[in-house]
Amino acid sequence: MITLKNNVLTVLIDEMGAQIRSVKKNDVEYMWQADPQIWKSTAPLMFPICGGLKDDKFVYEGKEYILPKHGFARNMPFTVEKADDTSAVFCLKADEETRKMYPFEFELRLIYNIENDALTLKYEVKNVGENTMYFAIGSHEGYYTPEGIEDYDIVFPQNETLNSVMVDGNLLQDHTLPIIKNTNVLPLYDKYFLVDCLVFKDVKSKSLLLRNRRKGKSIKIDFPDAAYLVLWHPHCAPFLCVExxxxxxxxxxxxxxxxxxxxxxxxxxxxxxxxxxxxxYIGEE
Structure with missing residues (x-):
């Protein structure tokens, strides 16, 4: 486990999957603590796919490959290339095991840095093979909501009209569920997650606040390079994943x-x- 620490934040990162395991500000935990009875992860990395494939497979150059939901990076040990008090670099390279699932030569790096009350993750994917490689990458951080998610809102910097693409198993369906219309506030309800998750293809905003409407406690999440936004929450569990x-x-x-x-x-x-x-990690206002 790698520890990053400044005078505001203490962050623990697991070499397995290069996964955030804890973020504390003023000794208050902000991340879900991986209760295996509910969800054993905290912030797994999605690579080289986000979500699932039809029949968990793809075909490349006439050969069929089985690739599990969200890919394999979250379940593989990363090498720590560099670590100091406030930053760390984790690396995963293609090997015999990855080639069985994914026939591309790659180097994947996660670069973590803390400054004041902000944690920045930089993803780097390098194609070190001869052929064009195809991939997706994404985050899956679980934020601790001890009061329950219905005390929280998602607040966007601009008005949004959002329709969630319905999910059946691993696959997206052809119809959508209207969630909000021309507003910047998405109140969270357990009922949204009875089937699975909210999948938004049409978010204009590139940041959001996860805000406790009673306490003013907030987490600001910036994602300037992401094309899609997913929200996931096991029914009545005290956390929300913003992805x-x-x-x-x-x-x-x-x-x-x-x-x-x-x-x-x-x-x-x-x-x-x-x-x-x-x-x-803004904390309570």
Missing amino acids: PWSGIPDDFHSDYNLAHKEGITALSKGEVYTAVHTIT
């Missing part, structure tokens, strides 16, 4: 070709993809 993703799950119309997948990123030989994601 900015570059990609999106398959729908029933998938032809199994990764290059045709909605939201997929194509990276040519030698190219490097970068994305930044910042979490600011």
Whole structure:
């Protein structure tokens, strides 16, 4: 476990999956603490896909590959390339195990940095192979809501009209559920998550506040490079996952070709993809 610490935040990051395990500000925990009876993770990384594939598979150059929901990075040990008091670099490289699921040569780095009350994650994906690689990447942080999520709102910096794409198992359906119309506040209700999650393809905002409407306690989440936003919450559990993703799950119309997948990123030989994601722990106002 790697510890980052300044005079405001203490952050614990697990080498397994390069996953945030704890963020404390003034000794107050802000992250879900991975109760295995509910959800054993805290903030897993989604790579090289976000969500699921149709039949958990894709076809590349005539060969079929089985790739589990959210990919494999969250379940693999990362190498710590650098660590000091306020920053750390974690790296995962393609190997024999990853090639069984995903036939591309890559180097994936997560660069963590804390400054004042903000934690910044920078994702770097480098194609070190000969062929174009196809991937998506995203976060899955679980924020602790001890009062229950119905005391919380999602507040956007601009008005939004959001319709959630309905989910059946791992796959997106062809119809949507209206959530908010021309407002910047999304009040959270357990009923939204009875089936699965909220999947938004049409968010204009590139940041949001997770705000406790009674206490004023807030977490600001910036995701300038994400194309999609997912919210997930096990029914009545005391946490909410806010998930900015570059990609999106398959729908029933998938032809199994990764290059045709909605939201997929194509990276040519030698190219490097970068994305930044910042979490600011504002606390109680």
